[in-house]
Amino acid sequence: MQVGKTLISMYITLMPVIVAGVLNMKILKTSFMKRWEHPLDGDKKWFDGRPLFGKNKTWRGAFLMVLCSSIAMMGWGALCRWVPFLESHNHFYYFHENTWAFNAWIGCLLGAAYIVFELPNSFWKRRRSIAPGQASTSAHPLRYLWLDQMDSLFGCALVVAAYYPMGFGLYFGYVMVGAATHLAINAVLVSIGWKKSI
Numbered sequence: 001m002q003v004g005k006t007l008i009s010m011y012i013t014l015m016p017v018i019v020a021g022v023l024n025m026k027i028l029k030t031s032f033m034k035r036w037e038h039p040l041d042g043d044k045k046w047f048d049g050r051p052l053f054g055k056n057k058t059w060r061g062a063f064l065m066v067l068c069s070s071i072a073m074m075g076w077g078a079l080c081r082w083v084p085f086l087e088s089h090n091h092f093y094y095f096h097e098n099t100w101a102f103n104a105w106i107g108c109l110l111g112a113a114y115i116v117f118e119l120p121n122s123f124w125k126r127r128r129s130i131a132p133g134q135a136s137t138s139a140h141p142l143r144y145l146w147l148d149q150m151d152s153l154f155g156c157a158l159v160v161a162a163y164y165p166m167g168f169g170l171y172f173g174y175v176m177v178g179a180a181t182h183l184a185i186n187a188v189l190v191s192i193g194w195k196k197s198i
Contacts, residue, residue: 013091016076017110020068036060053122066111073107091164113155121151153178
């Protein structure tokens with residue numbers, strides 16, 4: 001029973017960043033803010049002659065993820081105020097008041113953490129000559145496909161931990177549940193043609 005309650009709380013807490021990830025992906029397919037379509041690494045090369053992060057990590061994507069997360073968090077906070085069950089099970093509101101300003105700030109943090117914690121993985125993939133937006137097709141591809149979903153979750157779980165004290169078990173639980181959800185959503189998006197690959 002306790003495990004089920006914790007799982008529900010995790011999903012309720014992370015719902016804004018889940019929504020923001022899908023929303024951001026859809027907006028990136030439009031022409032909105034196209035002038036910001038510049039690589040975060042400024043097209044810089046590492047010592048091996050390969051890009052630092054690659055062309056798919058852009059200022060446009062980073063800004064939109066932060067913006068989408070902030071908007072999603074404010075909207076979710078409003079819904080949580082309307083539905084007491086959601087508010088009482090949201091870890092962000094255990095010790096902090098559900099206000100517009102708090103939600104806007106948390107949304108920005110979640111979006112920024114999502115982007116920043118993806119960068120080491122992108123850096124590693126460029127060293128392995130893995131194309132931007134693709135998972136590894138080398139040894140143990142399924143294992144890497146799973147790990148590939150975790151990067152951003154380490155950052156998002158860290159944001160939750162900053163406002164809701166938790167042990168390593170719950171932190172890792174957030175990462176695992178978030179990664180599984182990320183993988184499942186990507187699979188659905190690929191099946192309906194919104195994404196080219198998981």
